[in-house]
Amino acid sequence: MTTATSISLQTILLVEDEKELASEIKIELERLGYPVRTASIAEAADAARVGDAALLIMDRMVFGEDSLKTLEVLRKEGVKVPVLMISALSSIDERVRGLKAGGDDYLSKPFAMMELTARVESLLRRLDDVRTTKLHAGDLEMDLIEQTVRRGGIRIDLLPREFKLLEYFLRHPGQVITRAMLLQDVWHYHFSLETNVVDVHISNLRKKIDVRGGASLIVNLRGAGFMLNDHA
């Protein structure tokens, strides 16, 4: 949680017409150190235009108004603020529409607060640094061009999917990563699972990358998900 200060000057704008839910979201994000302001669609759009918003959290339907239209207008104007859509519309089609209109992530209700905060963190710290060719965590190094992983100079063989999984963690150091995020971003599965497959994949990955006797590079966060411990 080292980068929180760098974005703390900007506020998260929350557009949500369900008061209690809005209040819970606000409390939770503020607890994590993010300033939050609830706003109408128009207020949020105006703040985004003048660069006064770090992130927009928008419900798809606010007082009967579809916020997608505003989002589309913002994107056309070139406003780049990250946007997290939350919606009661859960179908895949709706998610795709939300992302096409310019949303950066899409959460359908009901969601655990942890799911929302993890995504907020991920969006706020997103490094649009596609030119990076090497990722690091402690003495682990990933070469994206050669598609190799080394720990302490020793080459580790990973299956393609394990490589992708590790890459995702390396790109989100110190952030809470939920199972749903991994499913969505690593496997591109847009449904929920009733099995602990993801945990098995993580544990297999750990067996390959962790040093015997040392602390694990990827830690389990109870009730939330996982996190890359880049000080390991």
Add this chain to the structure above:
Amino acid sequence: MLEFFRSSAVRVAIAFVFATTVATTGIFALVYFQIKATDQRSNRLILEDEAAKSVNHSVDELKYAFEVRLTHGLRRLDYAALFSADRKAMFGNIDELPRIPVDGKSHFVAASPVPGGDNRMEPAIFVARTRPDGTILLLGRSLLETLAFRRIVLGALATGLAPMLLLALAIGAFFARRASRRLTAIHDTIARIMKGDMHLRLPVRSQHDAIDKISRDVNLMLDEIMRLLVQIKGVSDNIAHDLRSPLAVVHAQLERGLENSDNEELRGVARQALAHIDKAMLTVAALLRLADVEYGPKSSKFQTIDLSAICADLFEFYEPLATSKSINMALEIQSPVQILGDGDLMREAVSNLIGNAIKFTPEGGSVGVSVTQEDGNPVVRVRDNGIGVEPAERDKIFQRFYRTASGHRVPGSGLGLSIAAAIANLHDFDLRFDDNHPGAVFEMAGRRK
């Protein structure tokens, strides 16, 4: 049920044949007996009349008349003879007086020697009458013609009846088959409706017969059932919809309470409550997902997708889980099996099937995934040798919230198979269960057009 209809149709056909036969035979019999009776009556009258008239003629006159009658007479007598008082033949073509009363009335004699004496016998009618001089006049008529007539009638009946019978049989069979074919169609439709094809209706022709009437009534009933089902589903969907925000809020509040409280007892309660709310959220999400798949607009994202690629990907995803349970997993795919569909949804459906298979297979078991093209029909099979499904439960496993008795201990929403079935249906696929002896096979196959 079908057997009953079939046999009843056959019974109708047989009854039809039987009735036709009885009626035909009856008509023949009536005609025959009428003609026979008339013929015999007239024969008898003629004979008695002749005998009465002949009584007063002289013997010579009789002799002459007999000769004329026997040889040239238009109304020929077959037998004519005169016997002396002591019953000796005097002349005529009968040598012996038949054993009948000499009373001027006609009598039937079953076997009488044919004149000409070649020892043939035939039935005949005789009248014997005593003349004033004591001699006995005997007149008779052969019944050979009548018999011949009877034979003709019977022959006609036989030759007429056989084709009649065949015709009746053919007509009966035709109607029986038509009726049974319609009943079979109705039966098949009902079977499909009971399997969940609630949109199907019984076939109704424009004829207003009993079957059509009943079919129409059943269709009205189905409409009503559909309406109620949609209503009930709508209610549960609305409930699910309305539960979303409160659940999310309670979840957040409990999490916050957990975070801020030092009271270990309260924290324990909050943790338990959170676990239950997680479960409720899972169910609500699954219910809404199901509603989306079932009632949402047919996905605009339908495009050519490769079932083989989807299954291979899911296989790779699930294999580590299987390995962690010491379950052997096998994949069998043919080169691209392409269908028109929504890749995300198909992935979800197959994921549910594979996840279930691993869930319900004990350590050391095996799970197989195959994608094949059978007669041009895409088929995805997920088989395991786990606990399987009890025969009594097989119809119910696709129902919402149904958890098998043995599956109750395994966590889950109880909606996975319902969602998979709904997704299959959206793609014009059928999801079926089969016994794997032991274990289960879930087969998702494209419907034949």
